[in-house]
Structure formats: structure tokens, C-alpha cells
Amino acid sequence: MTPPQSVLRGLTSGGGLGLAGLVTVVLALGLLFLSSAGRIDRWPAEATSRAALEAATPTLRRDGFVGSDACVACHPGEHASWAATYHRTMTQRATETAVLAPFDGRELVGVDGVYRVERRGEEFWVRMVDPERKLAAAEAGEALSAGPEVWRRVVMTTGSHHLQVYWVASADKRRLLAFPFSYLIADQRWVANESTLLRPPEGDAVYTWNQVCIQCHAVSGIPGDFDEAGPAGASTSSVAELGIACEACHGPGEAHTTRHRDPTARYGQHIAGGADPTIVNPARLPHDRASELCGQCHSAAVFADENAWRQRGPSFRPGGRLGPDLQVVRHPLRADQPWLDDLLLQDPGFVEGRLWGDGTIRVVGREFSGLLESPCYQRGELSCLSCHQLHGADPDDQLAPQMDADAACTGCHPSLATAEAAAAHSHHRADSAGSRCMNCHMPNTTYGLLGASRSHEIAVPEVDAQLQGARPNACNLCHLDQTLRWTAEHLRRWYGAETPTIEAEHREVAAGLAWAVAGDANQRALIAWHMGWEPALIASGDRWVAPILALLLEDPYDAVRYIAGSSLARLPGYEGLGYDYVGAPSSRAATADEVRRRWRSGGDARRDPQLLRDPSGELRRAALAALLADRDLRPIDVRE
Amino acid sequence: MTTQSKPDPRIRHHLSVGWTTIALAALFGLGLEAMHGLKLASYLDLDAATRRHMWTLAHAHGTLLGLLHLGVALTLRAAPELLADPSARLAGRLLLAATVLMPAGFLLGGAWYYAGDPGLGVLLVPVGGFALIAALVLLAIASRRP
Numbered sequence: 001m002t003p004p005q006s007v008l009r010g011l012t013s014g015g016g017l018g019l020a021g022l023v024t025v026v027l028a029l030g031l032l033f034l035s036s037a038g039r040i041d042r043w044p045a046e047a048t049s050r051a052a053l054e055a056a057t058p059t060l061r062r063d064g065f066v067g068s069d070a071c072v073a074c075h076p077g078e079h080a081s082w083a084a085t086y087h088r089t090m091t092q093r094a095t096e097t098a099v100l101a102p103f104d105g106r107e108l109v110g111v112d113g114v115y116r117v118e119r120r121g122e123e124f125w126v127r128m129v130d131p132e133r134k135l136a137a138a139e140a141g142e143a144l145s146a147g148p149e150v151w152r153r154v155v156m157t158t159g160s161h162h163l164q165v166y167w168v169a170s171a172d173k174r175r176l177l178a179f180p181f182s183y184l185i186a187d188q189r190w191v192a193n194e195s196t197l198l199r200p201p202e203g204d205a206v207y208t209w210n211q212v213c214i215q216c217h218a219v220s221g222i223p224g225d226f227d228e229a230g231p232a233g234a235s236t237s238s239v240a241e242l243g244i245a246c247e248a249c250h251g252p253g254e255a256h257t258t259r260h261r262d263p264t265a266r267y268g269q270h271i272a273g274g275a276d277p278t279i280v281n282p283a284r285l286p287h288d289r290a291s292e293l294c295g296q297c298h299s300a301a302v303f304a305d306e307n308a309w310r311q312r313g314p315s316f317r318p319g320g321r322l323g324p325d326l327q328v329v330r331h332p333l334r335a336d337q338p339w340l341d342d343l344l345l346q347d348p349g350f351v352e353g354r355l356w357g358d359g360t361i362r363v364v365g366r367e368f369s370g371l372l373e374s375p376c377y378q379r380g381e382l383s384c385l386s387c388h389q390l391h392g393a394d395p396d397d398q399l400a401p402q403m404d405a406d407a408a409c410t411g412c413h414p415s416l417a418t419a420e421a422a423a424a425h426s427h428h429r430a431d432s433a434g435s436r437c438m439n440c441h442m443p444n445t446t447y448g449l450l451g452a453s454r455s456h457e458i459a460v461p462e463v464d465a466q467l468q469g470a471r472p473n474a475c476n477l478c479h480l481d482q483t484l485r486w487t488a489e490h491l492r493r494w495y496g497a498e499t500p501t502i503e504a505e506h507r508e509v510a511a512g513l514a515w516a517v518a519g520d521a522n523q524r525a526l527i528a529w530h531m532g533w534e535p536a537l538i539a540s541g542d543r544w545v546a547p548i549l550a551l552l553l554e555d556p557y558d559a560v561r562y563i564a565g566s567s568l569a570r571l572p573g574y575e576g577l578g579y580d581y582v583g584a585p586s587s588r589a590a591t592a593d594e595v596r597r598r599w600r601s602g603g604d605a606r607r608d609p610q611l612l613r614d615p616s617g618e619l620r621r622a623a624l625a626a627l628l629a630d631r632d633l634r635p636i637d638v639r640e
Numbered sequence: 641m642t643t644q645s646k647p648d649p650r651i652r653h654h655l656s657v658g659w660t661t662i663a664l665a666a667l668f669g670l671g672l673e674a675m676h677g678l679k680l681a682s683y684l685d686l687d688a689a690t691r692r693h694m695w696t697l698a699h700a701h702g703t704l705l706g707l708l709h710l711g712v713a714l715t716l717r718a719a720p721e722l723l724a725d726p727s728a729r730l731a732g733r734l735l736l737a738a739t740v741l742m743p744a745g746f747l748l749g750g751a752w753y754y755a756g757d758p759g760l761g762v763l764l765v766p767v768g769g770f771a772l773i774a775a776l777v778l779l780a781i782a783s784r785r786p
Contacts, residue, residue: 074756077687263757270754 049123056155056169057093058237064252065240081391087244089160091217094124098157100164101183108181108190111203124154131177135206162449163196167209174236175226176209195558195582198447198525200635210237216297219248222313251280251318280319287383292322294384295368300354301326331359353639356471360457363638364448370456409437427494433535443474447522448640450562452529463488463500472515477530480512481540483610510610516548517627521557521636528552528560532567542571543604544611547619550595554588573602648723651716658709661739665702672699694750694758702743728782734775741768
């Protein structure tokens, strides 16, 4: 008899007693394992917690949509490359994989109280000033003041690239309200939401996800009656999927997945080739339709019928025209849009918050609005997909290979492909930043996410002689140390551009300095960013900018201070300043003094009069004060 | 000293096909492992999941069908009366067809494939599958005969 047989026989020989004993031992071991893993206690609690999270966040809808999970079986590569993008993680339920900030019990000091963030098991909780009360006060036109504190569970997050915003469920209505602090991912720090925006320093605001964010941070969002009273923690808003997923670009997938469950249909499509009528492939669309698809979110636009959108969601579908559903707002200088008057009555800052005075877009994330105004789009066949690819590219900017260089342009402009031709065209050394197509034709004049990024309106550099409200020109964003007159003269000489009338002060003062000191908050933010941008520092020098950045360290706008601090930190000799852009004014002033001290001892040899230097190299204080007194103080509220 | 009679040519045929198939499958398996080792994108990328799946199946089916031939050879040696049975004879031919068609179908289905679907070569697989099942059923029936 083999040992196993003997064991079995022994166990069963006692009238089943042994077998019962074996079963008992196995069960006991199983229970011990589960208990030690803590799973018995946690399962019901986890399920309840998850259910509460799902109930508080927008309902997932399936009216023609199937969700990205339905795509993975047939398109695993595309699914994986999408999953690696920041599009996917734009909106997530607040799970431990989604939340990036430390909820470690720390306290955060806000304008109206002390907030607290903490973690309870797998849940994230915040103690905050009652947001409903703040909203009620705002709706009644009263000033926001300190109110009762409440604990709320964080149920959703926005963003995963630059910063992350946290949302809590409203207690009396079915909407999601922003926790007043965001997490800056690169800096690994909590800051007030208002300190992440280029807005007048006016304190606080309560943001509602269902009202605005749902339009683009989810697939086919329907706001619903979120501002009506309802059970706490129950959302009436619905989405096809949280985040920007497959069906945002390819359209609803139900017809496609249903048809392609049939293998004969699949092989018929494989063999026949060509477009599949059940799904949209943006790469097969004409350039305007493909771009409009991106423009559903990446444009300054309003719904033609906002009430219809709130109740039924967007009627735009990929492959269609934006027009019937969304109206892209262009500057009144550029297009006659009669409906714009009504919009401006409701929101007087709509245009100014999104467009520069010349009509170019000023805010990041509205790239289609810029493309729309570009000759390459209007008269050519440029589309978003000419340069960007949504699958397999670097998630940072999702550019196709080589599309961060001149190849993006020389594909259609082959006569400028050689180094000699580029140098002859740009009048700059072929290997210099001045010969890079994008530096002249797509300068970094859009603001957002505490930085500058490229304008997507592909345009010819020109000097706008007005200092107030003007978009900084491409030339002076590198040649920060030169005047507008200098630039206008070069453009006249090289390209025959007309020279505008330039006011006296801008004939004498370097444009970068003038914008940084006397410009509006958007100009100051852009110049502060360019004072840390390598091509600009190579072209205009890096020593002279420190005292100007020191001035911006004390700017009234948080965002300008943040950017100035970041640019200074990149300058040699200004490491370890320990600058806190939302720190006490006295500490900011002390840092600015320290910067000036280091600059004076650093041996800056510049004596250029346009940099307001006296013969000793010191700044001419009176001239600087006069420029400062002339600062454009109009409130700037860039609508990100 | 005893003399052994030479085995029937059909037994030798199954032995030969079986060991050859196993050798080829092992060689192919070595190739698959090499592709893992060399991190070949054309085999390991997510887009190549269909290819990886098909070729893994080709390797597995080749090995198992080779073993089946060895099993048939042993069966014929243990029950020599089956050598004269027409059903068993037909089963041998069907098994040979399955041994060619199934691994080849998976191989071709992975060599040229569509997004999420194997190439048309995979159509050889169900043909081979039916041949295999028929062979097994015929062998079972033949084995039951007294």
C-alpha cells in the first residue's frame, strides 16, 4: 500500500470521522488564511465604500457607448497606448491608485480657515469650510466668510499631469464641489486652487464639476439637474466614461462592437479594407473634420443650446461638424458672430479671458481656436493629426516623431528644409533657435497650468505697437533685451514689414523689460516664463534678467510669482533661494532682496540703456519706477 | 539471445512522425523563447498579442500531436490486431492530417494577422481539429472491437 492510500484509508476507516476531520482542518486553514489577510472584515466595508464612491460620482451611461474596456480585446495596443496618456486619467474616481497627493493628516491654511486632509483606509477625507454655505453666500451676492467646518469624502480627481484637483460630493444637492486646495505634482505640494490660476487675487471660489468640467473631462457628459436638491451623495450627472476615452474620438462604439462580434463581419472588413462604417477613425477624416473632433474640447466654444446640452448631452459626434452643437468663439475683430453679444451680456469677460487683443488665443487647451485662424488650416490641409498622434507618442504633448522640430513644417514647405534655406529665410544662424520654425511662427504666447506653451495659430511675427493688452511678439520673446523699435526695424529690413508707430517709451525700453514691469498680468507671466527659457537666455543673456524676476517675485498675482520663482531657480547663481510663492509677503520681499544682492555681486556687465542701466550698471530706479507706475492694472482672469 | 521481429511499418511511421513533430515543436519553442529573450517587438508588443497567442498554440499543438502519434504507435504495438482494422487505418491518416493542419494553421494565423484576429491561415485549424476528433473517435471505436 502506498503512503497516500494508507493515509486515505486511515482517514475513512472510522465511519467517515476521519474525512470529516480532514474537511474541518481544510476549512479551518482557509478561514485562518482569510482572517490573517484581513479580508473577512474588509470585504463588506470595502464593498460599501466602493458603492458610495460610485453613487457619488457621475453615473456611467450606455446609450450607444460601450466604454474602453470593450475595445481592449481587439485593440490591445491602442488601448494600452491610450491608457498611458493623461487623457485617460483626466477624471478618475478617488481610489488609492488615482490620488497623487499625500492625505497624511496635514493641515492647510486657506483664506477662510484651516483645512485638513487625511486618509481612512482606502478612503480620502477632507475637513473644509462648508462649501454649500459658501456657494449660497456667493449666489446671494454676499462676501464669502468663514463658516462651519464639515468633513467630506473626496470622491473624484481631475488631472494627473501638472496638478490634481479633488472633488467632494455636495451634501444637499447632487453635484461635485472642489476642495479648495490642489496638488502641484512636480513641486509635490498643496496649494490653494486660486494660486494655480492667473486670476486677480480676490480670495476664494467654489467650483462645480457638473457645470463646466463635465463637458470635456469625460466622454459625452450630461450635467442633468445637478443643482436641484436631492439625496446626499447621489449624482444625477451621467457620462459614457470618466476621463477622455476611446469613444471621445472614435464615437459611440456599440454598433461597432455588436457588428464585430460576428467573425464573418470582422473578416469581411479585414479583407475588404477601407473605412469601417460602424466606427470613426480620425486618421481617415478630412483635415477639418479631424481637427473639429479635437476642437470639441480644445477650443474656446459655447453650446448653441446650453439647455439642450444640460439635459441631453452633446449632440456632436466624431466625424461630424462642430457647428450645429458648438460655436467656436472668435474675436469680434475677426468674425461677425451676432450671438456673441448675448454671451458677453452673460459673461463680459468671456472673450478677454480667452483671447488676446489681436484675436489670438491666450489660454492653453484651446489649440483648435488657434489652428482655425491659421493659413495652413484655412488654405492648406493642416490638421491636429499632422503633428500629434494619440497612440504611442510621448504622453507629455502627444507629438508624432520629429514633430517637435522643423520637420513639422518642412513636410509642406520643402523649400525651407535645408539649413541654408532656413538660415536665409530666418536671417539667423541655421543651428540657432532663431532658425527653428516654431520659435517664430508658433511662439509661446498661450498661458496655462502655471506656464507658457506654443500658440497654435501659425502666424508671421509682427510688432504690435501697443503695450497694453498686446500679445508679445515672437522676436522679442527671444530678444527680451531689445526694443520694439529694434524688432520693427529688422522685420522691415528683412521682410518688408510695415513699421508701426511706436510710442516713445517702447522705442527706448527693451520689450521684455517693459512687458515684465508695465505689462498686464498675462504679459508679465509670459515674460517671467521666457526669462527662464533657454533660447531666450541664449539670445538675450541670462545675467540681466535676475533683478526683473526679483521684481516679479512680489507680483500681486500668485501665478506670476510662481513662474518668476521657477525661472529664477533655473538661472545659474540663484539656486537654493527657498522662495515660496504663496509664503508671507515679508519672506517674498526678503527673497527678492537676496536675488538683487546676488545679482549685484554677480558681475553683470550689461550697460544697455534699453535695460534701464546707468553707466555703472545699476538700474535707473526713477525710470523703473515710472515704468512700474505705468503698469497695466486691468484685472486679468485667464479662463483655463 | 532472443531475436525481436521488426515492428510494422505503420508503427514505425507513427514513431517517426511523432518524434519528428516533437523535435520541430521543440525547435519552434526554442525560437519563441529566443524572441522573449531578445525582446522582439514584433512578437512581444501588445499589438502582437494575436501573433504571440497563435504561435504559442502552434507550439503546444505540435508537441501534443507528436505525443499522440507516439501514443498511437504504442497502442498499435499493444494491440496489433488494430493494424488490420480499416477504422484504425483511417484514423492514422486523419491524425497525420491534423498534425500538419493544426500547427500550420496557428503558425500562419500568427504570421499574418489582423487587429485582434488571426490571419486567414487559421482556417486550417478547424479542419485539422475535425480530423483530430474523427481520428480519436475512430481509434476509440476500433479499440472496443473484440
